[in-house]
Amino acid sequence: MxxxxxxxxxxxxxxxxxxxxxxxxxxxxxxxxxxxxxxxxxxxxxxxxxxxxxxxxxxxxxxxxxxxxxxxxxxxxxxxxxxxxxxxxxxxxxxxxxxxxxxxSAEANAVPVAEYTLASIIFANKRAFDLRDLYRADPTRVTSYRLMDEPIGNFRRTVGIVGASRIGRRVIAMLAGFDLDVLLYDPFVQPSDPIAAQVQLVELDALMARSDVVSLHAPSLPSTRHMIGARQLRLLRDGAAFINTARGALVDEAALLAELQTGRIQAVIDVTDPEIPVLDSPLYTLPNVFLTPHIAGAIxxxxxxxxxxxxxxxxxxxxxxxxxxxxxxxxxxxxx
CATH class of the missing domain: 3.40.50.720 (NAD(P)-binding Rossmann-like Domain)
Incomplete structure (x- = not known):
């Protein structure tokens, strides 16, 4: 040729x-x-x-x-x-x-997204962002120690992965080295799929209710718009964390903000809808939100x-x- x-x-x-x-x-x-x-x-x-x-x-x-x-x-x-x-x-x-x-080159872009997600899961389970803020406000560590005594950390916790995309599968593979239980929701994954040997396949509601951390990895399609809404978010247990490195349109942002403003859950948000939130969005200031400017992918x-x-x-x-x-x-x- x-x-x-x-x-x-x-x-x-x-x-x-x-x-x-x-x-x-x-x-x-x-x-x-x-x-x-x-x-x-x-x-x-x-x-x-x-x-x-x-x-x-x-x-x-x-x-x-x-x-x-x-x-x-x-x-x-x-x-x-x-x-x-x-x-x-x-x-x-x-x-x-x-x-x-x-x-x-989506497979190459999946690498840093999966790495970012893994780091977010570890930090969320450790309540690292909360502990940072507590330590800043109270250098005696009294309030920090109080949180450390709660059932937090990365041993025998449950991580829910929504979407067995190329990134979702990479994250699952990375989590295999940890003492974590991994749940997966993906309506297209059959029990014969090799990924089923590494996770427990569950419905979305069960995943939301049972997970300490939920990480979203579904494609943005008309059928998946706002697939995470008020009902799903209410199922999250107190202290749970929600991570979105996929697409902002997958989440009903108003419902997410309403849940976050209760202080009941945490969130790591790398993507939003619109791509840049409005200037007065609470996402910029809520203490239980770790907001980044779409950096999970290759930078x-x-x-x-x-x-x-x-x-x-x-x-x-x-x-x-x-x-x-x-x-x-x-x-x-x-x-x-």
Missing amino acids: MRPKLAFALSPGKTRHVFDAAALERLAQSCDILSTQPMESFASPEAQRLLAQAEVLLTGWGCPMIGPEVLRMAPGLRLIAHAAGTVKFNVDPAAYARGVRVTH GTERLRLGHMAIEEIERFVRGEPMLYEIEPAFLERLA
């Missing part, structure tokens, strides 16, 4: 560290790079010139939607390799109709994994080998 011509379509401001010099040098071994300057829009004459030649589009965060009009400008396009997670906001189903193959040098995985997929494509993370058309609508 001749070396395919490759162009980039992404936002440099959002993708720093995804491709370092070594990654670009490696990419140049298998492809003819038309330009190292990425396209942030497909409207300019230069973008149209690149699209007319491109056989491979290496995309990332900030890539515009690749729809029918863009596909008409790229008659030779054969592969879209997305150096990020979901492609459903970047790739129109028309690409599949045209025979364009699509792969992504800083963690982004290098995204570029490496996309390049590895391109190399397999060039060699005529099966790609490991190709997205089949039927799976596109179920992506997170």
Whole structure:
């Protein structure tokens, strides 16, 4: 196979560290790079010139939607390799109709999300955030010791995982090294699934009621919008923690805020709906909320994994080998 011509379509401001010099040098071994300057829009004459030649589009965060009009400008396009997670906001189903193959680096992005989740579970069970605040307010440690005497910690506690996604499965694998009981709710997981040997499969209500920590890992679909609402949150036991590193739309935020404002439960929230809460949102100030600005996924040098995985997929494509993370058309609508 001749070396395919490759162009980039992404936002440099959002993708720093995804491709370092070594990654670009490696990419140049298998492809003819038309330009190292990425396209942030497909409207300019230069973008149209690149699209007319491109056989491979290496995309990332900030890539515009690749729809029918863009596909008409790229008659030779054969592969879209997305150096990020979901492609459903970047790739129109028309690409599949045209025979364009699509792969992504969601598996690489899953690594830091699972790591963040594991850390959150450990800290939540230890009530680390509460103890930090108590210690600041009371350096004598009297109030800290009082909380330490409660049945907290990471021994013989129960963790509930909602969604056996790639991230949910990674978290479950990580939890295998701890003295924790793990519950899983996922309506698509059958008892024959190997994951069932590592968890107890339960319904969502049972998981919410029995868990000390609940971690959400479901995809954001019309059918899963607000799947965690007031009824589910009321089932959480006093002192339980709720973790969301998936998507904000999965949770009825008003119901979550109402429950949090009672002080009865804790929360680690990395994603919200809208993406940035309104300025007067109680999420910013509630003492029982650990709020982060969507950092569980790849940030800083963690982004290098995204570029490496996309390049590895391109190399397999060039060699005529099966790609490991190709997205089949039927799976596109179920992506997170």
